[in-house]
Amino acid sequence: MASTSVLLVSLSLILINIITLPLLSTAISSCNGACKTLNDCTGQLICINGKCNDDPDIGSNECGGGGGSSSPPPTTNNCQPSGxxxxxxxxxxxxxxxxxxxxxxxxxxxxxxxxxxxxxxxxxxxxxxxxxxxxxxxxxxxxxxxxxxxxxxxxxxxxxxxxxxxxxxxxxxxxxxxxxxxxxxxxxxxxxxxxxxxxxxxxxxxxxxxxxxxxxxxxx
Missing domain, CATH: 2.40.40.10 (RlpA-like domain)
Structure with missing residues (x-):
């Protein structure tokens, strides 16, 4: 019985830790700028799967320049006047x-x-x-x-x-x-x-x- 109780307590602690971990889905904001390395994102944003998102470990919620969504999308027509x-x-x-x-x-x-x-x-x-x-x-x-x-x-x-x-x-x-x-x-x-x-x-x-x-x- 003692070993069973210890096992139940350990399982309970593991479940509590999992529940209290920050969820990635709730931390992702609309920043979503393209990035390749951690340094490509400004402020407290980090690169997750090629996108600049809020850092789930610190619960940040801000968007800056660089890899953020403030960059305009590329255009297919780059024809500009030559004078x-x-x-x-x-x-x-x-x-x-x-x-x-x-x-x-x-x-x-x-x-x-x-x-x-x-x-x-x-x-x-x-x-x-x-x-x-x-x-x-x-x-x-x-x-x-x-x-x-x-x-x-x-x-x-x-x-x-x-x-x-x-x-x-x-x-x-x-x-x-x-x-x-x-x-x-x-x-x-x-x-x-x-x-x-x-x-x-x-x-x-x-x-x-x-x-x-x-x-x-x-x-x-």
Missing amino acids: TLVCQGKSYPKYTCSPPVTSSTKASLTLNDFSEGGDGGGASGCDERFHNNTERVVALSTGWFDKKNRCGKIIRITASNGKSVTARVVDECDSCNGCDAEHAGLPPCGNNIVDGSAAVWNALQLNQDLGVVDVTWSMA
Whole structure:
């Protein structure tokens, strides 16, 4: 009986110690910043399973910088302006890049006249030719044009009305230069422009008077 009593007392003490231990689930806060070592977390936070959390041993409840959640999430589009160009007293950002191309790339569709004497200025950069307004052709922003690597490629453009059309890339919508005779006095293009001919707009059943509409595009 004595040995049984001692065993019961020992078990009781073990259970009491387990119950009084701080529970990890109740100590974890919303800090949850990414970390690799204990030193990556600030204040009284520690690294638990790759996250900065409250220290369960001291019951801390604070979030700081470093590995805390105050750090902004990374973005997939790091395209930033490469300077500005002043045109007729107004400043325009210049871009050498464009947003990443996906299976449904968001863009602004603008209207361009690729014919000789049209508002597009000189001949198309890909083939040094002018193109009739009945041709489904487009110019792409500098980043998407990719140093002529998309010359002659066919892209698919889809409007918000559900209409879709294919068109051939024949020129660059220059996002770096503008305001000169070569660019018909126009400022630099945005970095998300698909500049389409009248035939493209007609195929999409869009009102050309709008001048610019939101679309998506992808390689055909």
